[in-house]
Amino acid sequence: MGRVSQAQAQANRQRVVATASRMFREKGTGVSVADLMKAVGLTHGGFYKQFASKEDLIDEATAYAFDEFGKVTLAESSEDHETARRALVERYLSVSHRDHAGRGCPVAGLAADLGREPDQAARAHDVYLNGVRNSAAQLATGDDDGMAQFCTMVGALVLARATRGNPLSEKLLQAARVALLASGARQSDSQQRTE
Structure with a gap:
């Protein structure tokens, strides 16, 4: 050869x-x-x-996963921020995203491994930290830094993957989606009233 x-x-x-x-x-x-x-x-x-x-x-x-997943971001969207945020929440908390972890969010996909062995892959850990910050920042509105929203999304996705095959899985995705979309609407209304 x-x-x-x-x-x-x-x-x-x-x-x-x-x-x-x-x-x-x-x-x-x-x-x-x-x-x-x-x-x-x-x-x-x-x-x-x-x-x-x-x-x-x-x-x-890990760097590749964040680069690949980050290609569709709110910053690249031609829509207004709230419309783009809503679209991101809908895509993230979808059955398709739940079922295709290999193409999905590296925050949810790698959390357990990097959490168990944070010293094993030092650069991966730094890339992961930046990915968490950047993902939350995409969801930020007004006084909200997006961290709680992102935590809700990741948590719901991880739980939905763990319960796949049971109706609870879709309920978890739906509950998080409804809560995040409602909170975004309230935040948007509040911002419009203060302008």
Whole structure:
């Protein structure tokens, strides 16, 4: 078997990072290197030609997950802030987002793993902290920094995933969605009255 070109090696590395990002959000960072490389279609030994350690991959995959998920943000929306915030709440607290963790929010997907082992992947932890702050900031309105709203969204999503298959799962998503949309409407009305 011949040597892989530099361009092919870089493409392979990107595939490993993208696949790891998806698999870590779906199954946690405990996914084995062997299973990851099998999913990519590469050999286990090829991993160590690309990465110094699994922790390095966790760092890169976490950054990739936030970059990928952050491509649809309120800041990029052409809509007014409240309309965009409402759309974000609706998308985040949807059955589709619940059922597709691999493409979903890395805050919800990686919380348990990074919380259990915060020193394992230092860069991943920093990326995660910034991701939490930035996500909450997208929801901010007036005096509200968005933290409680984001906590509600993440908590509801995690609980809905844990109860999937039971009617309670959809009820959790719906309850959080209704509460957040109602609080946003109250906040918007309050702001309009003070202007």
